Amino acid sequence: QVQLQESGPGLVKPSQTLSLTCTVSGGSISSGGYYWSWIRQHPGKGLEWIGYIYYSGSTYYNPSLKSRVTISVDTSKNQFSLKLSSVTAADTAVYYCARGFSSGYYGYWGQGTLVTVSS
Amino acid sequence: DIQMTQSPSSLSASVGDRVTITCRASQGISNYLAWYQQKPGKVPKLLIYAASTLQSGVPSRFSGSGSGTDFTLTISSLQPEDVATYYCQKYNSAPRTFGQGTKLEIK
Numbered sequence: 001q002v003q004l005q006e007s008g009p010g011l012v013k014p015s016q017t018l019s020l021t022c023t024v025s026g027g028s029i030s031s032g033g034y035y036w037s038w039i040r041q042h043p044g045k046g047l048e049w050i051g052y053i054y055y056s057g058s059t060y061y062n063p064s065l066k067s068r069v070t071i072s073v074d075t076s077k078n079q080f081s082l083k084l085s086s087v088t089a090a091d092t093a094v095y096y097c098a099r100g101f102s103s104g105y106y107g108y109w110g111q112g113t114l115v116t117v118s119s
Numbered sequence: 120d121i122q123m124t125q126s127p128s129s130l131s132a133s134v135g136d137r138v139t140i141t142c143r144a145s146q147g148i149s150n151y152l153a154w155y156q157q158k159p160g161k162v163p164k165l166l167i168y169a170a171s172t173l174q175s176g177v178p179s180r181f182s183g184s185g186s187g188t189d190f191t192l193t194i195s196s197l198q199p200e201d202v203a204t205y206y207c208q209k210y211n212s213a214p215r216t217f218g219q220g221t222k223l224e225i226k
Contacts, residue, residue: 037215047155047163047206047217060213063120096162104210105153105168112162 002027004097004110012091012117018084022097022110023077030055030075035100038071038082040093041112048093052100053080087117121146123209125218131226138194140221142207147187151211154183154192157220158203166205167192199225 008020022036029036037052051061053071061069070083084091095115099108122145132138142152150170155163165174167183170190180195194201202225207218 046204046220047157047208049208049215049217052213052215062214100210100215101168103168104151104213104215105165105208106155106163107165107174109162 002099002108004099004108006095006097006110006113008113008115010114010116012087012115013119014088014117015086018082018087018091018095018115018117020082020095020097020113020115021079022081023079024099025078027099028075029073029078029080032056033102035102035104036071036073036080037098037100037106039096039098039106039109041096042090042093050082050084050095089117091115092117120214121148121209121211121216123207123216123218125205125207125221127221128219129222129224131224132197133226134197134199136197138197138201138223140192140205140223142185142190142192142218144188144190144209148209148211150186151209152183152185152190153208153210154181155206155208155217156201156203157206163206197223197225 003025035052038050053059068085073080094112096112097110098106152170154167157163171183204220204222
């Protein structure tokens with residue numbers, strides 16, 4: 001059974017960079033066939049797709065966030081990470097990591113981590 | 120980018136009712152559509168993929184249909200545990216956009 005777990009600071013100051021890591025267990029990122037993704041949910045709002053990375057390192061980002069987002073993978077640690085730069089209060093959200101099937105839908109999600117942007 | 124629009128945004132129905140939620144894509148996406156259920160305070164759960172394929176373990180009262188631009192999620196007989204927000208998601212190509220959600224309550 002694949003499990004994903006987000007980790008990182010719960011509080012980030014405005015203009016700084018939000019950094020989160022997703023640790024995968026029960027399956028290897030480097031086995032291929034899946035797209036490792038980040039999705040966020042603003043408080044009381046809907047789901048916003050941030051982007052994905054394939055084990056090879058290829059990425060795709062939501063155009064609305066592309067200039068500020070970097071997703072990277074560390075296959076040796078079976079982890080992938082999210083960096084979001086120049087954050088504002090509008091980036092306050094629950095951030096989920098998820099495993100996407102090669103076709104693109106999400107069968108496994110982390111529990112989510114709330115990141116608050118505030119001074 | 121393709122936009123996904125759900126309707127209604129919220130609805131209230133009685134236990135045992137047949138409930139239908141609609142998702143419309145701004146361009147055709149074939150059958151590359153998934154539905155998720157998110158209960159309050161919980162993680163989204165995959166219900167249906169490929170527009171009409173039920174994920175393993177999901178009750179058979181849930182069903183999906185549609186292709187191209189118009190899709191529906193149907194609950195044949197609403198149960199109290201179905202109170203949740205439902206999201207559609209397109210995945211024919213990136214970005215893999217979600218609909219804005221439909222909040223389902225019991226009347």
